[in-house]
Amino acid sequence: MKLFGNTKVVNNEIYFNGISVTELSKRFGTPLYILDEKNFINQINLFKENFASDVLETKLIYASKSLLNLYIAKIIYNENLYIDAVSVGEVFTILKSGFDPSRIYFHGNNKLKEELEYAIKEKVGTIVIDNKSEAYLLDKLLSDDDIQDVMIRLNPGIEAHTHEFITTAKSDSKFGMSIYEKETLNLIKYLSENKKFNFKGIHSHIGSQIFEKSSFFKEIESLCDYALNLKNLGIQVREINLGGGFGVYYTQNDRPLDLKVFLKEYIKYFEEYILKIGLDVESVAIEPGRALINQSVYALYKACLEKKCGERNYLFIDGSMCDNIRPALYGAKYEACVANRFNDSKEELYTIAGKCCESGDVLIKDIELPKHQEGDLVLVPSVGAYTYSMSSNYNKNLRPAMISVNEDAKVIVNRETLEDLIKNDLF
Template sequence: MVSTHPAGVQDSGSKYLPQIQNNQIETSPNQELLPLTASINSKDHLAIGGCDVPELVQQFGSPLYIVDEATLRAACRQYRDSFQRYYQGESQVLYASKAWSCLAICAIAHQEGLGIDVVSGGELHTALAAGVSPSKIYFHGNNKSREELVLAITSQVNIVVDNWYELETLVKIASPSQPVRILLRLTPGIECHTHEYIRTGHLDSKFGFDPNQLDEVFTFVSKQSFLNCVGVHAHIGSQIFERQPHRDLAAVMVQWLTKASTYGLNITELNVGGGLGIKYTESDDPPSIEEWVKPICEVIQNACAEANVTLPKLLSEPGRSLVATSCVTAYTVGSSKEIPEIRNYIAVDGGMSDNPRPITYQSIYRAVIANKMSAPCTETVTVAGKHCESGDIVIKNAQLPKTQSGDILVVMATGAYNYSMASNYNRVPRPAAVLVADGEANTILRRETYADLLRQDCLPEKLKA
């Protein structure tokens, strides 16, 4: 679409559309702001998965999470295919489901050949209910309860052991008839930031065994006949754009593999974690999925060749870069407020209860008005949520067309840590979510009702009127 607006005035929506050539998905989803199927239809409305977004809001209400199935599947396939292309040994991609754990998302990842990374009994239960094979489920967490560990053992999933307390608890509850398959989470001494990283001997992190504990940990595990230690795991951060830290991590992990062998441990799996970033704003420039995978595979293969060890099974755990771009959140615009020479506010019917990341992490998002995609951006407004908090701001200083009550505002890249961190703050019911593909929308999460809010409430008899 060619803009016909005066110089300095931008189209609201067309600049955010993904660059798809000849109807072929050739881009990495994490490098786009909108889902891969996003387009502007003849009504000048945003369409995703062949569905008109304002019409989806009419049908399902707002706020509404809209998940594009094609984008999610494309990300899964690009991870899976990249590891198969560049790694000469066996590989397994795991979806880090803490980004968004529900039956439909886990089922799609499973259909695309991915396993699931879980961090709680609830996420484990969800993955199993979605049909994921226990052998492809890896259970993380720095303070798993005894009940969660028993569930993991009886479900026969892989347990990523984080600390001494967990090791000792597993020894107490494991039995000869049911050996426990474990990986050890270790702290690599590599810390990542958005634009720089540092290497240190230790990291101030609640996760994993420290590097100076390796000998003690390997010695202890080697003496436990009920613990089958098959791998080591590390994770260095999230929303990472640099590639060098992951190269360093891969090299360090091969050193751990060779060291473990001196204690009689047969380490056959290396899990390099996840952390690849996505594009939240125009200035963000993350590497593609393939560009992230390739150097990791090369470093591990070279290090194993130099050490003369067999290539391990290589695992990774992307979360945000798999699911974030596949989803947008649609809101309905309500009230507005103009403070002369200070700020203009528009308010939407959601906010921190469906997306707590701006108030928690000062996260930045982009938005469009879905029912006027070609209208010029003529206003700078702050998009406020409806909750009783001054800090409930969805986007500060958003560049938007002139808006009015009833417009549909769509916030991009909300698939990661929006629904999963959603709450009922102010007793606001959580939104519905729909999966769109080929012009069809299917509910994957029902909208909560006021009755749902009272479901767990108990009123003692003495308090009843």
């Protein structure tokens, strides 16, 4: 199993910045989400340093849907990044953290009227328009004095090789407007001619957990060619946002790009391509979520009971699909270890399952671990993205606490309480 960041094995036990998992479990309980803050900041810096250009501005936008709370938003702001949001709830959380609204990009294929009103009222910097009806609605909601920065989400029809649920730019995707439709051009003309809009540019996001460079390069060509087409029609594209999607390591089957190398190639490809076709843009943005946060968060569970069912040997943990739905949703795979006995010989084949009343509530099928002993702690790395942010209270399970380990460890999101479960119930 791969360990990342500031984790170490000392006397057969995993330590986070000098604190053992046993101590963390005693101080904060389990299930526990652990943010390795230094590693997160290092990863942000890796992006900043390598996606940099001398000829145009580069922007790093954190895709907040991957993991968002006040603490994470504050880190993102302090590191001088931009942030994206796709709902009023995300915008609200981001603003509550003290974030400058002008640094927010507001996405979403179905922004509700109230959400757009909220974004206008709070002076959200950029609204990324997904479709025609949204543009007309926004026009109606803006007053004659408003000038709203907008971009348009384009669908370049690139099929990135990833799970069907996380591809977003196939021709029949629900996101954005196809670059092949005349209607898209008409909408852009309308946005660029309307006094209430400041048309900034174009955006696309071709999917998530992508490992092939070629998909990203194809996207650059496709968006830049489209921008050139617009330039020839007298419409200036000042910003191109290439979205996120950089694949990460979960298990040995994943072959992530070496970001230190790839991000340099990526920006160079962009610079050379716009030079080649004679396009001038002021800024280029990327919008990673998973590749920024995933490897800086671990889930720590208590291994509770064991049960043999025919050939299958279940090891039940005190978490579930409520805190990590990805295996049930996409068949996602993870590695894990018994963190308090890291080097013990792995003589049992277990299926790690959660406590929900769903047969699909299985975190890892067939994993070799040491024979279960009371007090064992199961640690799952690479759970930063799309886990806690997709969490639920199914079966009235409580959401775990989240801590940050830096010099010391501190709670950044409280564990839910039983009272939280009924706080909105009236009768």
